[in-house]
Amino acid sequence: MTEMQSSEALPLATEDKAPKPSLVRTSRLGERIAEGAVKFVALTSIAAVLLILVFVGKEALPLLYSSEMHQEVTPGALVSVPGHVWQPVSETPKYDVLPLFVGSLKVTLVALLFAVPLSVAAAIFVAEYAPKKVREYIKPAIELLAGVPSVVVGFFALVVMASWVQRAFGTEHRLNTLVAGIGLSFAICPVVFTVAEDALRAVPGSYRAAAMALGSTPSTTLARVILPAAAPGIAAAIVLGFGRAVGETMIVILATGNAAILDGSLGHSTRTITATIAQELGEVVVGSPHYRVLFALGAILFLITFGVNFLGERVVMRMRRKLAGAAK
Amino acid sequence: MTRTQRSHVSSSGASPPTPPRRLASLRYASRVSDRTFFALTALACLVIIAMLVVIVGDVIIGGSKTLSWEFISKAPEQGMMKGGIFPAIFGTVALTLLMTLAAVPAGVATAVYLTEYAPQSSSVARWIRVCIANLAGVPSIVFGLFGLGFFISTVGHAIDSAAYGGRSVYGQPCLLWASLTLAILTLPVVVVSTEEALRAVPRELRDASLAVGATKFQTVTRVVLPEALGGILTGSILAVSRGAGEVAPILFTGAAYFLPYLPTKLNDQFMNLGYHVYVLATQSPDVDKTKPLLYGTVLVLLTLTFLLNLVAVLIRARTRRRARAAL
Numbered sequence: 001m002t003e004m005q006s007s008e009a010l011p012l013a014t015e016d017k018a019p020k021p022s023l024v025r026t027s028r029l030g031e032r033i034a035e036g037a038v039k040f041v042a043l044t045s046i047a048a049v050l051l052i053l054v055f056v057g058k059e060a061l062p063l064l065y066s067s068e069m070h071q072e073v074t075p076g077a078l079v080s081v082p083g084h085v086w087q088p089v090s091e092t093p094k095y096d097v098l099p100l101f102v103g104s105l106k107v108t109l110v111a112l113l114f115a116v117p118l119s120v121a122a123a124i125f126v127a128e129y130a131p132k133k134v135r136e137y138i139k140p141a142i143e144l145l146a147g148v149p150s151v152v153v154g155f156f157a158l159v160v161m162a163s164w165v166q167r168a169f170g171t172e173h174r175l176n177t178l179v180a181g182i183g184l185s186f187a188i189c190p191v192v193f194t195v196a197e198d199a200l201r202a203v204p205g206s207y208r209a210a211a212m213a214l215g216s217t218p219s220t221t222l223a224r225v226i227l228p229a230a231a232p233g234i235a236a237a238i239v240l241g242f243g244r245a246v247g248e249t250m251i252v253i254l255a256t257g258n259a260a261i262l263d264g265s266l267g268h269s270t271r272t273i274t275a276t277i278a279q280e281l282g283e284v285v286v287g288s289p290h291y292r293v294l295f296a297l298g299a300i301l302f303l304i305t306f307g308v309n310f311l312g313e314r315v316v317m318r319m320r321r322k323l324a325g326a327a328k
Numbered sequence: 329m330t331r332t333q334r335s336h337v338s339s340s341g342a343s344p345p346t347p348p349r350r351l352a353s354l355r356y357a358s359r360v361s362d363r364t365f366f367a368l369t370a371l372a373c374l375v376i377i378a379m380l381v382v383i384v385g386d387v388i389i390g391g392s393k394t395l396s397w398e399f400i401s402k403a404p405e406q407g408m409m410k411g412g413i414f415p416a417i418f419g420t421v422a423l424t425l426l427m428t429l430a431a432v433p434a435g436v437a438t439a440v441y442l443t444e445y446a447p448q449s450s451s452v453a454r455w456i457r458v459c460i461a462n463l464a465g466v467p468s469i470v471f472g473l474f475g476l477g478f479f480i481s482t483v484g485h486a487i488d489s490a491a492y493g494g495r496s497v498y499g500q501p502c503l504l505w506a507s508l509t510l511a512i513l514t515l516p517v518v519v520v521s522t523e524e525a526l527r528a529v530p531r532e533l534r535d536a537s538l539a540v541g542a543t544k545f546q547t548v549t550r551v552v553l554p555e556a557l558g559g560i561l562t563g564s565i566l567a568v569s570r571g572a573g574e575v576a577p578i579l580f581t582g583a584a585y586f587l588p589y590l591p592t593k594l595n596d597q598f599m600n601l602g603y604h605v606y607v608l609a610t611q612s613p614d615v616d617k618t619k620p621l622l623y624g625t626v627l628v629l630l631t632l633t634f635l636l637n638l639v640a641v642l643i644r645a646r647t648r649r650r651a652r653a654a655l
Contacts, residue, residue: 122375142376150574156383253606313462
């Protein structure tokens with residue numbers, strides 16, 4: 001809408017270009033201060049991202065160079081402890097992060113396996129089929145699901161869902177990867193849904209008209225025209241869902257059982273990176289090797305999600321620009 | 329595929345003025361494949377909504393037995409096994425209020441800069457947008473690490489050694505640092521919805537204001553911001569709701585397991601509903617005994633966040649309707 005307005009007001013826009021600089025010059029000092037202050041505050045977000053990187057990284061860095069740290073743990077030892085054990089509190093502490101990474105990955109993949117088909121299908125329904133009335137109820141409901149605090153979902157997984165899953169699959173441990181993964185899918189469904197629905201809506205109506213005019217059935221139009229056009233956006237939805245799932249803490253801490261076991265089983269208890277940080281940081285000595293390893297895990301987590309989000313955002317932007325160009 | 333797509337594009341030049349935005353006509357299609365597609369996607373939608381209903385339903389059924397005036401107005405007793413959760417409610421409210429005080433002005437100012445002041449091609453604005461988008465994706469536990477490493481260990485210790493002779497006053501987990509940590513976490517929520525609201529303010533209003541001699545800042549504060557108030561409120565309330573439910577960022581920045589007093593100073597620790605749920609669920613020796621308390625606490629937390637969400641959704645619906653009517 002704004003685009004249309006600005007193109008209509010084109011002659012006006014060129015005219016008010018002229019007084020703009022003079023307005024700035026003649027304005028009182030207060031105006032300049034106000035603008036400066038607004039801009040300064042706006043820089044908070046850039047500062048925040050940089051500060052997070054610097055201060056989480058700073059606490060982890062001594063692991064790389066401090067010989068004092070190396071007496072207990074070296075960067076190489078983080079993945080090469082015999083048997084790959086994570087036992088930070090013992091006579092000879094063992095810091096092998098491999099079980100934690102595998103744990104995070106396992107839970108995340110289970111969550112995506114549940115959440116992606118569901119959310120993408122639901123997005124197709126809302127974007128393509130649902131009557132307006134129905135849509136107006138579904139979207140707030142899914143937003144409400146996004147508003148459920150993760151500790152509540154975790155609690156539900158721990159108290160209720162764990163028993164259901166154990167009864168249905170006869171899992172060895174009551175709290176396990178599967179329970180946490182399903183719980184986690186509750187939290188990422190809204191993210192995947194929202195991004196996928198946006199992508200589907202960005203597909204211009206002319207695509208549908210053209211396909212239908214050529215005689216393709218609605219399902220063919222969907223499968224051969226709309227979905228391919230929206231594919232980058234749906235990929236971005238999955239990527240963003242992955243980022244959210246890897247970083248989620250409270251659901252996995254309550255539902256995985258938190259045993260650092262390195263295996264591929266879904267029925268066994270597992271321990272994720274986020275849960276490890278949350279459970280152990282409160283009890284470590286500030287500046288100890290254990291403390292530094294936990295910050296290093298946090299820094300890696302930050303970099304992973306940063307990269308994943310950057311990728312997702314870029315894909316979405318590029319697809320929008322392409323489709324907007326096609327619509328004209 | 330690209331060739332077919334291109335042919336769609338070129339044909340769209342001669343297409344009717346309003347091509348179908350959706351495939352809604354499919355509902356009436358008779359082919360089996362079409363009906364299957366429709367049914368499967370509708371089912372997926374139902375499943376997601378069922379998730380919400382099951383969680384909320386279970387919490388309401390489980391929690392309503394515990395809920396009483398005593399439960400929400402009294403402090404925990406007998407090692408958290410009896411009594412109420414008033415200190416946790418108080419702590420959550422205090423935390424989110426302080427967080428709002430920091431996040432809303434900063435978020436609104438950021439949005440105002442992006443939409444009103446920044447030049448179209450500003451690279452600063454582009455970087456701010458990139459950072460906001462990425463801030464929204466940073467895991468909440470990393471915010472906790474950041475709060476500990478920056479606010480407590482760095483800023484707090486600096487304040488202590490400068491003003492309190494090294495005595496630990498601000499160099500420890502407390503209300504102030506937890507709320508600032510949460511404020512950074514919720515900043516993107518405020519920025520995004522405020523930006524949307526500011527963009528919806530018609531350009532003519534700004535032009536009219538400038539034309540009658542108002543300065544840029546007067547235009548922003550007296551014309552644009554009041555006009556966008558609905559969107560700003562929506563964003564702020566959503567931020568509060570998000571902040572009220574977060575646990576991971578406050579684990580090491582100020583939440584306490586149990587406190588015999590209510591927090592009254594910025595450097596007090598505090599109890600918190602979400603943290604209370606976490607502690608009761610993981611550290612209780614007798615799960616069956618704490619279960620009613622747990623359900624009650626979860627119900628209070630869920631009610632709090634849902635009420636806030638509901639208010640936000642209602643305000644947004646109203647402002648959108650009004651905006652549509654104005655066009």
